[in-house]
Amino acid sequence: MKNAIAIGTLSACLALPVGAQAQEYTLRIQSLFAEASLPGQNLLQFYDDIEVMSGGRIKVEPFFSSAVVKSPETFDAVINGILDGDTTQPSYQVGKDTAFQFVGDPMGGYDTPWQMYAWLYEAGGLEMARELYAEYGMFLVGWWVHGPESLSSSKPLASVEDLKGWKFRSPPGMETDIFANLGASPVVMDFTEIFTAMESGVIDGADASNLSVNKSLGIYDVVDHATYPGFHSMPADHFAMRLEQWESFPDDIKRIIEVAWEKLSFRDSLSGEVAIAMTANELREAGKTLHAWSLEDRKAFREGAVKAWDTYADSDRAKAIVASQKDFMTQIGLIGDGQ
Template identity: 35%
Template structure:
């Protein structure tokens, strides 16, 4: 029996290259969300879908918040090869460059998820994030968000005047700066301590997350005056991986990942919106909870305060100024400013 050596060699080469490819792309990606949150569950479905779409060539081990490093350290962990990627809120890196705080959560800029996603995908945000992450050896694949976050409060909040003197938990950076400018007293408190801080009176209110997550965690039971829909925070959630890993992928694999993240953004925003609607209905049926919905005039007042702080925050670094110019030009061009 004669063997075609050329064909046999090619067959073995194909098998070998496929096995190497699969081994190369077992990606260890850390999320900024705990495993019990709906956010993490949606992220897990995305990871499973990527494996299916690539026929097992890209496998993602999704790790909950804090599994390997702190949320603020994932960018360095990717550069050092400790992690392969992240699903995180970009604003966590504002300590490295204020630009991340500005593009990660430009307080008061976006009225809904569609506006932010349109900016990221079609308005220059993707290119800007790619530029910002380049020095860290990290490739920005794409962005999502959760939704306009609710505000949990122990006291009634019906407008900007009610923020005066309010002890409110808020993340470091622009969010704290805006609330301070509005007359509140921001408190730097980890997310894990929000419930305890509210119950013990350390804080009066908290900028935490979306309504359904707050409701599930019992926040509205101890702080029965939530503001919904929120008026302040709409964070950018980014999915990024090591640039070295990205460069080793085929164009087809890169395209699959890019499209998968756009699909993930639809899943994340839609599923959380549905969950929020159900949670609001449940809260409205509870006589102990009063939902406060700010009118347009009060929302405009808060946004006017936020806009003054965008400009101040932009002065902190050249990259922050780039973000400010990019976002404000986009908002103005689309009649949103």
């Protein structure tokens, strides 16, 4: 019996890469999401996956709801060694390079998460994005796309014409230019102020998040209209790590993390799609009106968005990423004659 145990232990050790037997990694990873949220639960599954697949060599110390530093500060906290992983928004880093906007949310560009993943994995996007991250000592493991967001409004938003004069909450940055060019009146305010501003009539509507999140915020307790399916914004959050640390991992650890992240991202998009569709059905049953824009209106919005891209992309790397996405969108018929 003792010989059998000894042989089994030896076999397990020999199955590991040379030099990896005693090496363990504890990763401190911060997310902006709450642990109980759907993305939070999906992250916990990812952490469990990499621990199990690595035979316990990878362990994660998770921090939810931006418990260590504010969400926009997570990236720099990883660079400085305070944290080991960042699962927040690339567009928080546009002050470093506007290219991060087009890695984080090429607004108005894509209809589905799968089109965004296709640019990343099939059209050279991942390589371009990793070069951008490397400039700041970071490594981009990958994206996760939670689904298209919806505009919420106290009045109908059935077409691009309905944007004219529409006063709504907007996050700062490129979005304000896109909507202002289409006749809307964006008002930049914090996410936490949305409900009160809509309830008091200070604004007519808001760009907050997808239907499910909007419903959880109570937005549809005060307004009756929303765009669905969403089209104007579909943020991709990232998983980024310090480049020096990533390069210190043996190849099997790198592969485990990358493969598990692809599983997490695709499953998160799938579960998000289901949740959004179920919410849409609930809202219809509650008497709310969901406005599906025509192909012509979506084309008009996308054309306006792409024009804003060209103005906003003010660095060589941003211009290259925009050119790559426009070329890919043309190939799959989202812009150009194929629309």
